[in-house]
Amino acid sequence: xxxxxxxxxxxxxxxxxxxxxxxxxxxxxxxxxxxxxxxxxxxxxxxxxxxxxxxxxxxxxxxxxxxxxxxxxxxxxxxxxxxxxxxxxxxxxxxxxxxxxxxxxxxxxxxxxxxxxxxxxxxxxxxxxxxxxxxxxxxxxxxxx
Amino acid sequence: xxxxxxxxxxxxxxxxxxxxxxxxxxxxxxxxxxxxxxxxxxxxxxxxxxxxxxxxxxxxxxxxxxxxxxxxxxxxxxxxxxxxxxxxxxxxxxxxxxxxxxxxxxxxxxxxxxxxxxxxxxxxxxxxxxxxxxxxxxxxxxxxxxxxxxxxxxxxxxxxxxxxxxxxxxxxxxxxxxxxxxxxxxxxxxxxxxxxxxxxxxxxxxxxxxxxxxxxxxxxxxxxxxxxxxxxxxxxxxxxxxxxxxxxxxxxxxxxxxxxxxxxxxxxxxxxxxxxxxxxxxxxxxxxxxxxxxxxxxxxxxxxxxxxxxxxxxxxxxxxxxxxxxxxxxxxxxxxxxxxxxxxxxxxxxxxxxxxxxxxxxxxxxxxxxxxxxxxxxxxxxxxxxxxxxxxxxxxxxxxxxxxxxxxxxxxxxxxxxxxxxxxxxxxxxxxxxxxxxxxxxxxxxxxxxxxxxxxxxxxxxxxxxx
Numbered sequence: 001x002x003x004x005x006x007x008x009x010x011x012x013x014x015x016x017x018x019x020x021x022x023x024x025x026x027x028x029x030x031x032x033x034x035x036x037x038x039x040x041x042x043x044x045x046x047x048x049x050x051x052x053x054x055x056x057x058x059x060x061x062x063x064x065x066x067x068x069x070x071x072x073x074x075x076x077x078x079x080x081x082x083x084x085x086x087x088x089x090x091x092x093x094x095x096x097x098x099x100x101x102x103x104x105x106x107x108x109x110x111x112x113x114x115x116x117x118x119x120x121x122x123x124x125x126x127x128x129x130x131x132x133x134x135x136x137x138x139x140x141x142x143x144x145x
Numbered sequence: 146x147x148x149x150x151x152x153x154x155x156x157x158x159x160x161x162x163x164x165x166x167x168x169x170x171x172x173x174x175x176x177x178x179x180x181x182x183x184x185x186x187x188x189x190x191x192x193x194x195x196x197x198x199x200x201x202x203x204x205x206x207x208x209x210x211x212x213x214x215x216x217x218x219x220x221x222x223x224x225x226x227x228x229x230x231x232x233x234x235x236x237x238x239x240x241x242x243x244x245x246x247x248x249x250x251x252x253x254x255x256x257x258x259x260x261x262x263x264x265x266x267x268x269x270x271x272x273x274x275x276x277x278x279x280x281x282x283x284x285x286x287x288x289x290x291x292x293x294x295x296x297x298x299x300x301x302x303x304x305x306x307x308x309x310x311x312x313x314x315x316x317x318x319x320x321x322x323x324x325x326x327x328x329x330x331x332x333x334x335x336x337x338x339x340x341x342x343x344x345x346x347x348x349x350x351x352x353x354x355x356x357x358x359x360x361x362x363x364x365x366x367x368x369x370x371x372x373x374x375x376x377x378x379x380x381x382x383x384x385x386x387x388x389x390x391x392x393x394x395x396x397x398x399x400x401x402x403x404x405x406x407x408x409x410x411x412x413x414x415x416x417x418x419x420x421x422x423x424x425x426x427x428x429x430x431x432x433x434x435x436x437x438x439x440x441x442x443x444x445x446x447x448x449x450x451x452x453x454x455x456x457x458x459x460x461x462x463x464x465x466x467x468x469x470x471x472x473x474x475x476x477x478x479x480x481x482x483x484x485x486x487x488x489x490x491x492x493x494x495x496x497x498x499x500x501x502x503x504x505x506x507x508x509x510x511x512x513x514x515x516x517x518x519x520x521x522x523x524x525x526x527x528x529x530x531x532x533x534x535x536x537x538x539x540x541x542x543x544x545x546x547x548x549x550x551x552x553x554x555x556x557x558x559x560x561x562x563x564x565x566x567x568x569x570x571x572x573x574x575x576x577x578x579x580x581x582x583x584x585x586x587x588x589x590x591x592x593x594x595x596x597x598x599x600x601x602x603x604x605x606x607x608x609x610x611x612x
Contacts, residue, residue, distance in 0.1 A: 008278070016515045018420070036277065038330040043420050043513070043522060051226040052330050056278035067516045 005036075007059040007137050010052045012040030013095075015073035019066040022095065026064065029126035035133070046077050050084045059137050060090040062129065070097035071110065078115025090136045094120030094129060148172060149588075150205040151581035152189065152363075153370055154179055154212035154356065159188040161196050162581035163203060169595045173199035174576045181214045185359045209584040210363050213242075213370035215354040218346055221247035221266040224326075225273035225282045230303065232424055233326040234272040237302070237335035239431045241342035242372030243268070244403075252282060253289040266297050267350050268342060271311065274304030276328045287311040295319060298345050302326045302338045321345070333425060343368065365587070371431060373583030374398070375407055378535070379429050380582070381597050382409035385590035391598070393531045395506075395566060396579075397554055399498045399538035401477060402441035404434045406506040412526025412564075419510070423524040426508075430526065434502045439494055439540050440477035443470055450497035459493035461486060466493075480539070492550060495540035500553035508564045523564070529556060531566040535601060537574035547573055548605035555607055572601040 009030055013023050020042050027039045038056050040048055049061050061081075065073060074093055081089055093116050098107050104121040111119035118132045134140055147166040152159065159179045163172040177192035179185070197203070220243040224230030227250040238245050247264050249257055261269070271290065273283040283303040290299060291314050298319040301311045308322045324337040347366050351357060360367050374396075384390030393410035408430050414421050436445030447455065447470055455470075456463040469490050473479060481487035508525025536551050544550070551571040556563070578600050585593040 005277070016513050016520070018515050018517050018520055038275075040330075041420070043422070043515075043520070048422070051229055054226050054279060055229050055273075055327070056275045056330055057280070058278075 006034060007133075007139065008036045008038065008056050009060050009062055009133070010038045010040065010049055010056065010058045011062045011064070012044035012049060013042040013064045013066065014044055014046070014049075015065060015067070015069050016043060017065055017067045017069070017073075018042045019064075022064055022066060026062070026126055026129070029130065030062075033130045046073075046080055049077075050080055050086065053081075053086055053089065054084060058086075058089065060092060060133060062133075063091070063093045064095045065093065065097045066095040068096055068099040070095065071099075074111065074114060074116070090117045090133075091115060092118045092120070092129065092132065092136075094124050096122050148203045148205050149585065150203075150208040151584045152192075152208065152210040152359075153373070153577075153580040154181070154185065154188075154210060154214040154359065155370065156213055156215075156217065159192050160577055160580070161189075161192045162576075162578055163196055163200050163205075164581070164585060164592070164596065166206075166589055166592050169592045171576070171578065171596060171600060172203070174578070175199065179214050181355050185214070185355055189359060207364040207588070208362060209365055209588070210359060211368045211370045211373040211580055211584055212351070212354065212356055214356065216244070217371075218243040218342075218350060218369045219246045219264075219267045220244065220270060220342070221249070221261055221264055222270040223249035223253065223272065223286060224303070225279055226250060228423060229330075230272045230274065230327050233333055233335065234270050234302070236333065236424075236427060236430070237326050237338045238270055238342070239433060240335060240372075240375065240427055240429065241339040242369030242375070242431075243342060244433060244435070253286045258289055258293060262293060267353070268345055269297055269299045270338065270342075271299055271301050272303040272326045274307065274325075275330055276305045276325050278304055280304050280307040280310075283307050283311060284314065287314040291315050291318070298349060300338060300341050300345070302341075319349075327424075331424060333427060335427065343372070368584070370580050371405060371433075373580045374405075375429055375431050375583070376586050377579045377583035377593065377597065378407050378409050380586045380590055380594055381535075381601075385594055387591050388594060390594070391533055393528075394533040394535060395503065395528055395531050395554065395569070396535040397499055397503060397537070397541075397551070399495055399502075399536075399540050400438050401539075402435075402438040404437040404498050404502040404538075406432050406434070406502050408506060408526060408528055408531070410526060410528055410531055412508065412528055414521075414523050415527065415530070416521070418519070419521040419523050421523050426526050430506070432502075432506045434505060437498050437502050439491065439498065439538075440473060443474045443494065446494050446497050446501065449501040455490070455493045455497060458496055459489040461489060466490065480543070488544070491540050492544060492546050495538075495544075495550045496553040498540075499536075499550055503554040503565055504560060504563045509562045510564055511562060525564070527564040529564050529567045532569050533572060534566060534569045534607075535572045535574060535579075537577060537579065542573060542575050547571065548607060551604070552607045568607065570606050571604040573604050574601055576600065
């Protein structure tokens, strides 16, 4: 079968969150970096990420959350992905993902325990996420492997 | 005089409309039973004789026809995710004038195959995956379909990466490769598939349904009736080069077995604080409610609305409603004919049919509180601003309460989330000319537009309470 030219990302802002600016910046940064980006915009439900990832055969799902409710919104996402056949798909999350000022060293393990491959603290530059994606998707390895 | 004959071979009636292109008017209409089992021309001849009684002998410069005879165009569609490519495939089929008799998502199973064999569709539409997206599912489904005897044509309109391979897997079947119905996430591309469906309809279905004998006498190719109606409504809304149309509209056709709903409107969010979710819908959209109809599908109306509601609207007791519904479901050819009870019930049934079908067709709006304040989430079309509603079907024509019934298709405080027209003029297609005008619109759009503006009768203005 033909090999996909570009790695496909599904991105969006989860939950009842309407912060649209960061989402647009990420869309442009990822596209610029050579990814095929399916942008679901704001107020995205877990089911929408999954449906889009199935149809587009996505390589990773990148979730943004900026209003503090990310921890609630992300709960059960990994399990739903498994249930939908997206076995082991890389899940990344970033933004203001928890309420108040919490130490990120404490926050990160909680998201990892939920099945997220990477969690990023507030103020993370898109380049950092892109770097993580390249690593998770083995993009720097010799092509053809 | 330049007389043209327009024919609609319906499932029950063959309806004829004679039009004078020079005077831009209807010369007469007539109907006779459709005779697709024996010789389709038999019914046509009877209808013509009937028509001649009204118009006198006419020389027709052209004859055009559409058909929904012998079950219409029956399609099974399949996609990957229900609300994405399966929905796109469904919308493509409906918009091409087909009846969707089966809809599948994800991987087809052996049980599905048995069901599909029993359904025996006229066309199968295979989709799934955005371009460059998932290929595994559509390939699996192609392999499953390949095990069936090649009794129906298959349109492949999924992920383009897998198209050729699907074609190879399905070798020996009649296969048509088409552009993807959803090439990118959230982008609908249904016209190429619809064009293909029309071509197959002409090439294969017209033959299979015993319409060939009639088709050869026509001046142009036949089309499925719903697709002719959609064309007429689009012309009525948009107008043509020489003259403007009446603007966005909704149309409702309540039949005995199904209820068809059409909307010609963009329907995308009007305000900045509204977030749109789900597939964007086609500007000219058609849906069919297979479980909502005045006789064969009377049970579906009862299920959707409830006996209590029907009793409240009709003024009959719940017990009497049940009795009459039982009776009508057995005696599908009974019309009220002056019987007060039956009239009241039919009116209530039609009202609920309109309400249910329009609510299913229209989009919804939900209010959500976010950190940024109140936000609206819209899915499907917003038809609140639509100012015209065209209704047809026996139960809406043969009653003085047309406007009252049509009101149920409008916005109501009971279902505030349903984005139905807030205030609209009610227009009635009393002599079933829509399909005929759709046929005429390909050849003389201005004449068809003028006739529709003249013949569709304004029945009133409905405004629902705003609350």
